[in-house]
Amino acid sequence: MRKKITKLWKKGLNTEPEFKEQTNIEVIELKKQDISTSYDQNLATFKSLFSVPDNIDVKVREFTITSLHRKGFIIYMSTMTDLQIIMESIMEPLIDNEHPSDKIPNIVSYPIASTNKNIGEITEFITSGNTALFVEGDEQCYLFETTQTSGRGIEKSDNEVIVKGAKEAFNEKVIDNIALIRKKIKNENLLVETQTISARSRNNVFLVYQKDLVQEDLLKSIKDKLSSFHVDSMIDLSILEQYLEERPRSLFPTLLYTERPDRAAAYIEEGHIVLLMENSPACLVLPATFWALFHSPEDHYLRTPYGNFIRFLRFLALFVAVFTSSIYIAITNFHVGMIPPDLLMAIAGTRERVPFPSIIEVLMMEIAFELIREAGLRVPSPIGPTIGIVGALILGQAAVQANIISPIVIIVIALSGLSSFIISDLSMNFAIRITRFLFIFSAGFMGIYGVTALFIGGLYYLVSLKSFGTPYFAPMTPHSFSSKDLLIRHVPMKERFRPGYLKPKDMVKQRKGS
Template identity: 60%
Template sequence: MKKQGLKRFISKFKDQQHDYIEKSSIEEISQKKKNIEPSLEKTVETFKAIYSIPDNKDVKIRNFHIGGLNRKASILYINTITDTKIIEQHVLKPLLLNNDSSKEIEDIVSAQSVTNVSIIKDVLTDINKGNAALFVDGDNKAYIISASNFQGRGIDKSENEVVLKGPKEAFNELVITNISLIRKKIKNENLMVESATISKRSKNELFIVYIKDLVNEKMLSNIKKRVHSLHVDSIQNLSLLEEHIEERPRSIFPTILYTERPDRAASFIEDGYVVLLMDNSPGSLVMPATFWSFFHISEDHYLRFIYSNFIRCLRMLAMFITLFISSIYISITDYHPEMIPPDLLLAISATREIVPFPVIIEVLLMEIAFELIREAGLRVPSPIGPTIGIVGALIIGQAAVQANIVSPIVVIVVALGGLCSFAIGDISMNFTIRLIRFLFIFSAALFGFYGMAAMFSIGLFYMVSIKSFGVPYLAPMTPNYLSSKDTVFRRLSKNEIFRPGYLKPKDVEKKVGK
């Protein structure tokens, strides 16, 4: 009964959303269930169509002639996850140099493992695992050669996206390795890796990664259009590319997500997102990106349901503290002293009695000092960076209080706000929150809580107006879309049965829990 109600809801939603019309794949599915034909030319054309060759740049096919047997052959493999030395030394070389017409293919190939497969679907499974498929004219089967070579790090961890529970691998500066790390997690023939040259002089190559039977074609064409419309001499990495392709490069809010974790990039791809990879970039760009994408971290789904939601609650609380604590202190002290108990008001007044500056100057001095200490701790060599941060904060705070430049409570307020800002994991959103904090400080100094309320309303209006490659910034909260409702809190993994509706994927249902 419950499943029938869910099906009716899905069909009703698809009727309302005309962009959700799912493309039929019955013909492709039936083709994969067929046996391999003896005609080598037809077999090669079939696999070229399945893997979208030559658009899919890391899928390679080599045609050659087998010596001695006088037969044509082709070998198909994925370059980024296959050991090409094994193919060259143990497959191609023996077949090309063979002079004995009585030998079978298994006797000529010197690879460790050679198996026969006759169904196209089984061949695709082996190729996606990193093995190579050898097709010989006249044979209605494929010879699968074990040659997988997935690239992966040893114990290297992500520096900016630290997790306690979950994979430790991170992207590096070699794009072939990065594609291999994604291929290791998504063994699917529909995973597309297209390339594009994005600079006129340096000829920098960009790789566009997506799943072709999930991604929305309109969104994909929009991304490709922006990539191909670039007219610059050189773009060396993704950080420079981000500013060239985003819709609002002057916006304070980021609209493209940068991640250096292959597991996180793979999860976005499986939901219908598009990921960009480049050489010289130890990370990837995920498009489109909503506000909630920056708020979440990769560890949210590795922890148990209760634990991850508790951490999200703390993270949301930390975000509001770092945004409002300094401005609330200014508003209460200057405009609304009646809101705090008399004893606390007398204590604050006593500490500020000998301070010669107004509250706004006190707060700005400490906020700027905290930002300088943070920046200095990041730029100096790592062995002494943490030491500078701790010692600098203690010395400057204590000296400022003893010199009667700031009051002790201002040091506490600014330190708490700065500490909470570290809970925002994404570096772009972290800068956004830190800058917006200064806007609230100035609005509180001018009009108190009324200024803060006005600034908050303006900020909400602005966020609602932002779009990332056609996707509303606050989706799926507003506007409301069919999705797993993974916004402030996440649901149980088995209940997350929908992909993000705002992406308009070809298949909105994950088929989980059925």
């Protein structure tokens, strides 16, 4: 088989080899069938499907239903269910209730979520943490929502830290995450839909949106994209993000990944769609533009002058992080005449004994800075900041004293590296850091001309990006109607309209006189 695959690739064929699934065909066919009225047959079927008793967390409890004078059994996963509810509200009434009754809903004190006949669908419900009740002679199974999974509580956001505003963040329980959004949007038009996106793990995606705002074509395109996946497992929202992107190899992200429910609620009320997943302490906002990734939720919590001041600093930091190192290389290598004589003499004096060209200096320090930065994140939190500070001081001072690096390069790299921290979005932060290296190489080969050419080419590239049909720089280019919340934020009273590029059903979010 391996030789056959190799031959196919050597011939340049695009045909992928087909591997047949080796799962028991009988099991696949069994899941397509309905349950039987025979108690013993149903018991044997589900014990076989769940490998009972080898599968230790799957429990099967057999008993006699006193009021019906019939046998029954329940099956559930003990690690994912509320055992107290099962014992007190389901099993005890079925066993102890002696009053004549012909219906299960009249016996149990816990509400029945649904009934089902299909074996495969019942299996999915059980693996999701529900409890299934089978009664002798019944053609259907009774399902109870008894899911209870352990996890951490609602805490502060670690990656999107703000000084003023809500401190709540999403956690790994999707029920809590939906509740956090509903707490902020008390509207009957807020819909939460679910869609299964993987075959074996049966991972669900939850779509959250307002039906009286969202554009139907956008909603349909997202649902179609989710339905097009043919994967066995997708365990996290970060993996789903890579599947959803139109250009997964692009440096710049086209989806907004956020841990903040207040930010998600704000985008929902503009007409965006939010995706949630179990076990993912964040959400995806669709579609996303450059401005959504550039902005911070704190911009709106602060008074307008303060928020605009922070935005100006962030915009300045963006250019400093990208261009400082490359411009230093371009000027010192190719355009010395641009430097004032006094500054030129100072730079020449500091580089007199340095044996490396400026591009090697900058690259060594940039890589060292990135190493220190990643090391500070990966080590245990009590010593992380210490490693960053001590590592930077020791390496920088030792490199200067050894005449390997000039002091001005330390200043340039420190300024560039610190500026990159101001970009709060993690994906955009990575994009800026990697782009900085591209500009360094272009400056080392062609000076300012190389930097300018890469900048213009980069703008052309960014303009070509789209997020589910939405241009990356909308509503600036192409121009569309909006509240103009781009570089400068207006006072809240002036932000009367929703983004026109979303084509929401209601453009006005704040009417005059209100």
